[in-house]
Amino acid sequence: MADKSEAYLGIQDYKVVGTRPIRHDGTDKVTGRAVYGADVQMSRLLYGKTLRSPHAHARIKSIDTSKAEKHAGVKAVVTSADLVQEYEDKVSSLGEASVGLRHLIGNVLAGDKVLYDGHAVAAVAATSVNIAEEALALIEVDYEVLSPVLDVRKAMEKGAPLLHEEMKMRSLGEQTDENSNIANHFQHKVGDPEAAFGDCDVVIEQEFTTQTVHQGYIEPHNATAQWNPDGKVTVWCSTQGPFEIRSQVSDVLGLPVADIKVVPTEIGGGFGGKFRVYEEPTAVLLSKKTGHPVKMVMTRTEVLKATGPTPGSYLKVKMGAKKDGTLVAAQAYMAYEAGALPGSPVGAGAGCIFSPYNIEHVVIDGYDVVVNKPATSAYRAPGATNGAFAAETVIDEICEELGVDPLDFRLKNSAKEGTRRADGPIFPRVGHEECVQAAKAHPHWNTPLEGPNRGRGVASGFWFNGGGTSTVVASVNSDGSVSLNEGSPDIGGTRTSIAMQLAEVLGISAEDVIPQVMDTDSIGHTDGTGGSRTTFATGWAGYSAAQDVKRLMIERAAKHWEIDEKDVTFDDGVFTSSKAPDAPLTFKELAATLRRTGGPVVGRATVSPSGAGPAYAVVMVDVEVDPDTGKVDILRATIVQDAGKAIHPSYVEGQLQGGVAQGIGWALNEEYFYNQDGTLANASLLDYRMPTCLDLPMIDAVIVEVPNPGHPFGVRGVGEVPIVPPPAAVANAIYGATGVRMRDLPMSPGRVLENIWKADDSSGNGKA
Amino acid sequence: MERPDQMPVVWIPSLMRNLTKNQEQVSIKGETLREVVENLEAAYPGIKDRICEDDRIRPGLAVSVDGVVGNEGFRQKVDPESEIHFVTAIAGGA
Numbered sequence: 001m002a003d004k005s006e007a008y009l010g011i012q013d014y015k016v017v018g019t020r021p022i023r024h025d026g027t028d029k030v031t032g033r034a035v036y037g038a039d040v041q042m043s044r045l046l047y048g049k050t051l052r053s054p055h056a057h058a059r060i061k062s063i064d065t066s067k068a069e070k071h072a073g074v075k076a077v078v079t080s081a082d083l084v085q086e087y088e089d090k091v092s093s094l095g096e097a098s099v100g101l102r103h104l105i106g107n108v109l110a111g112d113k114v115l116y117d118g119h120a121v122a123a124v125a126a127t128s129v130n131i132a133e134e135a136l137a138l139i140e141v142d143y144e145v146l147s148p149v150l151d152v153r154k155a156m157e158k159g160a161p162l163l164h165e166e167m168k169m170r171s172l173g174e175q176t177d178e179n180s181n182i183a184n185h186f187q188h189k190v191g192d193p194e195a196a197f198g199d200c201d202v203v204i205e206q207e208f209t210t211q212t213v214h215q216g217y218i219e220p221h222n223a224t225a226q227w228n229p230d231g232k233v234t235v236w237c238s239t240q241g242p243f244e245i246r247s248q249v250s251d252v253l254g255l256p257v258a259d260i261k262v263v264p265t266e267i268g269g270g271f272g273g274k275f276r277v278y279e280e281p282t283a284v285l286l287s288k289k290t291g292h293p294v295k296m297v298m299t300r301t302e303v304l305k306a307t308g309p310t311p312g313s314y315l316k317v318k319m320g321a322k323k324d325g326t327l328v329a330a331q332a333y334m335a336y337e338a339g340a341l342p343g344s345p346v347g348a349g350a351g352c353i354f355s356p357y358n359i360e361h362v363v364i365d366g367y368d369v370v371v372n373k374p375a376t377s378a379y380r381a382p383g384a385t386n387g388a389f390a391a392e393t394v395i396d397e398i399c400e401e402l403g404v405d406p407l408d409f410r411l412k413n414s415a416k417e418g419t420r421r422a423d424g425p426i427f428p429r430v431g432h433e434e435c436v437q438a439a440k441a442h443p444h445w446n447t448p449l450e451g452p453n454r455g456r457g458v459a460s461g462f463w464f465n466g467g468g469t470s471t472v473v474a475s476v477n478s479d480g481s482v483s484l485n486e487g488s489p490d491i492g493g494t495r496t497s498i499a500m501q502l503a504e505v506l507g508i509s510a511e512d513v514i515p516q517v518m519d520t521d522s523i524g525h526t527d528g529t530g531g532s533r534t535t536f537a538t539g540w541a542g543y544s545a546a547q548d549v550k551r552l553m554i555e556r557a558a559k560h561w562e563i564d565e566k567d568v569t570f571d572d573g574v575f576t577s578s579k580a581p582d583a584p585l586t587f588k589e590l591a592a593t594l595r596r597t598g599g600p601v602v603g604r605a606t607v608s609p610s611g612a613g614p615a616y617a618v619v620m621v622d623v624e625v626d627p628d629t630g631k632v633d634i635l636r637a638t639i640v641q642d643a644g645k646a647i648h649p650s651y652v653e654g655q656l657q658g659g660v661a662q663g664i665g666w667a668l669n670e671e672y673f674y675n676q677d678g679t680l681a682n683a684s685l686l687d688y689r690m691p692t693c694l695d696l697p698m699i700d701a702v703i704v705e706v707p708n709p710g711h712p713f714g715v716r717g718v719g720e721v722p723i724v725p726p727p728a729a730v731a732n733a734i735y736g737a738t739g740v741r742m743r744d745l746p747m748s749p750g751r752v753l754e755n756i757w758k759a760d761d762s763s764g765n766g767k768a
Numbered sequence: 769m770e771r772p773d774q775m776p777v778v779w780i781p782s783l784m785r786n787l788t789k790n791q792e793q794v795s796i797k798g799e800t801l802r803e804v805v806e807n808l809e810a811a812y813p814g815i816k817d818r819i820c821e822d823d824r825i826r827p828g829l830a831v832s833v834d835g836v837v838g839n840e841g842f843r844q845k846v847d848p849e850s851e852i853h854f855v856t857a858i859a860g861g862a
Contacts, residue, residue, distance in 0.1 A: 172783040173818030173826055184828065186856060189782035190792075347828065347856030363782075366856075382858075424779045424853035425835040464858055469839070531858075610836045 008504075008543075008712045015572070016503045017713055020650045021510040023496045029266070037222030037238040037265045038297045045224075046075055048286050048296035049132035050279060051122040051139050052306060053114035056148035056372040056678020057161060060112055060121070060141060067138040068124055073131035076289035077139070078282060079122045080109040084254040099276070099375075103341040105252050107375055108281050114143070115163050115340035116374050117679045118305025123279075125286035125294045148372035148678030152314050152337045155181040155371045163340060163370045183342030184368040188350060188423045191361030196329035200320030204397045205331075207316045208390040210727075210745040211671035212337065214309040215379045216662070216690050219268025220300060221307055225283035226293040233284050236263045240270040240489055241528020246520045248277040253284060263519040264489045271662070272378030273308040275528055304683040309672065310379035311337040311344045315390040317353075325404045327413040329361040330354050330422075334387060336368060341375040344368045348464070349383025351423050352724070353391050355462035356432050356616060357413045362422040372678050378530060380659060381463040381720035385666060385727060389745060392459035392728030396735065406458050406732075407445065410618075411436045415462075431642030431706030431716075432460065432616040438704050439618045444638040454624045454635065455736020460616065461724025465717040466531025467612040470538035471524030474502060474545040476601040477514075480588025482506065482549070484515040487526025488538040492719060493651035497535040498542040500647050501713060505546035507573020508587050524606050532717030535647055536612060536708075541605045543712045548603030557590055559597040611710015615717060617641040619660060619725035623733040630753030632668055632734060637726075638700040644708040644716030652718050656701035659722025665691040667727035671746050774848040776804055781854050784819075787812045801831060802842035804852060819854055830857040 028034040065077040089102045105111075110119050122139050126132035147161040154160055160181055168175050169182040197203055223237040233255070239245045242262040250257045267274065279296040286294040298307070316333040332353050338344035346366040354362055399406040414433045420426050439445055439458065449456050475483045484499055499513035526538065550570060558565040561580035568577050576584040585593075594601055622636040639656045646652040669689035673681040682688045707714025731742045740755045775795040780788045788794055796811065798804030809816035819826055823842070830837045831844070832853040838844045846852065 172781055173821075174783070185783075187782045345858075348858040351856060351858060423855045425832045425855065426851070428835060466858075467837075467839075608839050610838050 009707055009709065009714055014504055015507070016500045016510055017645065017647050018649065020648060021496060021500070023493050024499065024515055025490060025495055034266045036219060036268055037224065037236060040224045040236045040265065040295060042226070042293050044292045046125040046127060046286070046290055046292045046294045047129045047132050048123055048125045048279070048283055048294045049129065049136055050120045050282065050296070050302070051136045052302065053110065053117065053119040053121055054679070055114055055143055055145050056117045056150070057146040057163070058114050058143040059146060060110060060114060061144055062142045063122060064140040065122060067140070068135040071131065071135045071138055073127040074124055074135045075127070075292065076125045076286050077122060077135070078109065078285045078289065080111045082285050083109060083252065087254060099341060099343055101251050104248060104277070107341060108252055108277065116372050118302065118374060119340070120282070120306065123282045123286060125290050125292070149181065150371055150373065150674050150678055152312060152335045152369045152371060155369050156335060156367065163372065181370045182367055183338060183370060186347065186350070186366050188362065188364045190420060190422060193329045193331055193361040193363045196361035197318070197320045200328050201323040202398055202401045203318065203320040204394050204401065205316065205318035206390070206394055206397070206743055207314070208393070208743045210313045210386045210389060212309050212312040212373055213666050213670040213672070214304055214688065215271040215273040217269030217271060217273060220298040220303045221274070221278050222295070222297040223280040223283040224293060224295040225280065225287040227284060227287040227291070232259045232261070233287065234261045234263060235280050235284065236265055237280055238267045238274060239264055240267065240274045240491065240530050242489065242520050243487065243525055244275050244528050245277055245280055249281050249284060252277065252281040261519055261521045264517060267489050267491055270491055270529070271380050272382060272530055275530060276377055278307055300685060301683040304688060305680050306374050308377050308379065309374060310382060311339070311376045311386070313337065313386040315386065317390040317394050319391070319394045319398060321398050321402065323402065325402055325409055325412050327357055327359050330359050332364045332387070332391070334364065334366045336383065336386065337371045337373060337376065338368050339373045339375040340370060342368055342370060344376050345378065345383030347383070349387040351421065351464065352381070352384035352462045353387030354422050356410065356415055356460040358415050358419040364422055373672070380662065380723040384461065384463055384724045385663065388459060388461050388724045389727040389731065392725065393731050393741070393743065396457070396732040397741070407436055407440045410460055427614065429706065429709055430614050430616060431704055434704050434706050435616050435618045435640045435642050436460070438640045438702055439620060442620070442638060442640065442702060444620050444636060444700065449622055451624070453627055453737050454622065455733040455738070456620065456622050457729045457732025457734070457736060458618065458620045459725035459728035459732060460618050461721050463532065463615050463721035463724060465536065465612045465615050466533040467609050468527035468531065468533050468537050469606065469608045470526045470541040471606040472498070472538065472541040472545045472604070473523065474549050474603040476549060476553070476591050476594065478592055478594065480508065480591040481512045481514055482508065484513050484542065485518050485523055486515060486538055487518055487523040488534045489517055489529045491529050492655055493648060494529065494534045494538065497647040497651060498539050501539045502542040502546040505543055506549060506587055532615065532719040533612065536711055536715045536717045537607060537609055539647065539715055540609050540711060541607045544605035544607055545603040548605060549601060552601045552603060553587070553590060556594060556597045556601060557585060560590065560593050609710065611708065613644050613708025613710055613716035615642055615721040617721045617725055619729040621726065621729040621733045623730060623737055625734055625737040625752060627738070627756060630749035630751070630756065632730070632747060632752060634664060634696055636697055637664070638702065639722055640702040640704060641718065641722060642704045642706050642716060643718045644711065645705055645714035646703045647713065647715060649703060652703055653701040655718045656722045657699040659720070660699050660726050661691055661696055663723040663726025664696060664730060666723070667730040667745065667747055669746050669748055776846045776848060776850040776852055778804060778808060778852045784815060787815050798846060800842065801833070801844045801846060804846060805842065828857050830855050
């Protein structure tokens with residue numbers, strides 16, 4: 001692992017870092033030249049489609065594919081019988097998450113049971129998409145339909161329909177005897193919360209629910225596979241983690257990783273949802289059977305029914321404070337829907353829920369519960385938004401009870417360096433206080449909000465940020481440009497943010513770096529683009545590779561000048577020496593001489609940095625609520641976030657704005673509607689309501705920079721935490737506008753109106 | 769300053785404190801995480817099975833040493849003044 005350089009940390013006058021160059025991939029993307037997964041074309045290409053379960057919960061008694069196989073134009077049909085039948089169950093990596101291999105295989109093509117509406121059952125490869133779809137209709141599946149369970153609390157009840165009959169609850173490694181839909185229970189406890197609540201002057205306890213929501217990336221999942229006669233296979237797909245996809249394809253199909261090459265195409269959004277394999281193994285199987293390359297592209301309906309989403313949840317949160325505004329104790333019961341397979345992000349949610357604060361006495365119980373919905377995947381700060389919605393609403397109630405300004409309350413109780421998290425570890429240098437101070441000073445907070453039915457809300461959010469492993473290779477070209485090969489798919493402008501860190505060290509411009517995302521055969525292992533890790537970790541690899549290049553270039557300058565290396569100095573892209581006749585030489589001038597001093601210079605680095613810096617955000621929202629319809633309009637939204645160091649401020653602002661936009665969608669409209677039989681009723685973007693630019697004001701993004709001491713430039717990572725505070729901030733603003741507390745997401749017009757009516761009824765002003 | 773008898777402190781997850789006589793934290797000898805876990809098991813039988821599976825940390829769990837979740841598993845070095853926590857492994861999303 002590379003050492004961090006104190007020489008860089010916290011410097012304010014960088015030449016490249018902190019500027020706003022045009023993104024390297026911009027032209028390709030705005031001119032349509034960038035190749036996305038659906039654009040992949042090759043000769044003899046076949047098209048694959050997947051038959052999906054119409055039932056939320058059913059046993060598969062038999063599958064007859066004979067008619068489909070005879071259909072003209074059909075080249076192959078696969079079912080679970082074509083998957084590996086004998087394997088040792090183990091944990092398969094989904095990037096930063098993991099899943100049992102048995103469950104992963106069963107999600108690719110269902111074995112004896114289907115567990116959600118849209119669960120893949122069989123797949124066809126044909127000469128056209130239409131023929132493949134016709135063939136799907138000819139596959140006969142005999143189902144024994146079972147009762148579904150769709151709500152986390154019902155799934156936890158004794159006697160609930162069991163998704164996995166053999167599953168028993170584990171409680172930190174201890175298995176209970178009872179079969180259950182609860183896969184896992186854990187608890188964090190510090191201090192003595194039970195006693196501490198007794199010493200509080202104000203104690204608020206409330207219950208909350210959130211619904212299943214989807215990441216909503218614009219590009220559907222896709223995979224193209226080409227099986228070669230030598231037994232090697234190439235997979236092109238849209239993914240956040242090509243190495244994770246390679247590993248999962250290997251696990252699911254029992255192939256050596258050496259025989260699998262994954263080529264990440266450009267990616268049209270992921271937000272955590274593009275780590276897990278869906279149709280990649282199926283496309284490989286169909287290609288192997290047919291000898292043709294096979295392309296599979298999901299429809300939006302398939303994306304909504306069978307990929308993602310993030311869990312619905314039930315939370316009960318209790319918090320207590322002294323009259324002077326000191327937070328003393330907190331308790332949370334968090335039950336998250338994992339979907340059909342164990343593995344909800346309740347653990348992360350529990351680690352985040354109270355982390356903006358320094359609270360001496362805390363207890364948190366978390367439950368991971370399976371229900372008949374698609375297996376959940378990560379979504380921007382997975383699990384944290386659910387928790388923040390509950391805790392930050394309770395904090396707003398405490399502030400009201402105590403008559404304290406909510407930002408002053410957050411400042412007084414803020415977590416800081418040395419604060420112990422509820423799950424134990426102590427915080428390093430963090431920037432929540434600085435974010436709250438910046439929010440207090442912001443014009444948004446200091447501008448009176450006038451007019452009827454309007455309210456202002458605020459909330460804080462926390463996310464850990466991740467580290468992981470990254471590899472880059474930097475080759476100096478004869479014109480002084482540097483080709484930068486990396487393994488991180490570029491979702492939010494990371495080609496440029498990594499190139500900038502390399503350029504800063506070498507004293508060249510960002511435009512002089514040519515970044516390229518490589519396939520899994522062409523670069524060393526790199527963990528996926530997730531966990532807000534890429535500008536931090538792959539950026540660190542870029543920094544370290546640049547140090548390697550710098551060292552080699554100093555050697556070459558010495559050779560060129562026929563002097564000792566120690567007599568060469570390098571500063572701001574210029575090599576100098578008092579002993580050299582034609583000194584100084586710029587980086588470009590020296591690059592032109594490399595062929596005469598030993599050939600190309602190639603720097604490389606593989607890093608696994610452990611100093612990821614946690615991130616905080618504070619969001620302020622103004623709303624206006626229509627008392628007749630319950631519709632909530634967002635009048636103004638501001639996010640203040642600690643980025644550590646913003647390598648490219650425009651991209652940081654984009655991440656902040658995107659996170660807030662998604663958080664507002666989650667707050668106001670987004671939810672999966674299930675019919676009683678467990679079928680999804682709104683599996684299209686006409687009915688699954690995401691916010692558009694017409695729904696949102698310009699979101700003001702304020703970057704706070706509290707450098708992360710664990711990174712050479714102080715980077716923390718920015719992609720996830722901006723989604724955490726918005727639902728709570730919106731709920732608090734709605735309370736300001738209506739006097740009604742919203743404790744169930746989404747806060748759609750009907751739900752808001754219902755709560756207004758209920759409040760009117762209880763106050764004797766009933767309208768209904 | 770390091771005391772001559774100082775040992776790494778292991779914080780015990782609340783659901784496992786029945787194995788440590790309700791102690792929230794225990795001092796355990798060891799220069800690597802493996803040694804700490806082995807010594808923890810020797811002092812409090814049954815604890816290793818709860819946190820480990822096949823000579824590795826159980827899936828879904830992670831180990832934080834002095835606030836940092838490393839990637840060296842049981843090989844990770846610990847100092848006499850280290851603080852060790854068994855925390856929930858996290859997943860990231862963007």
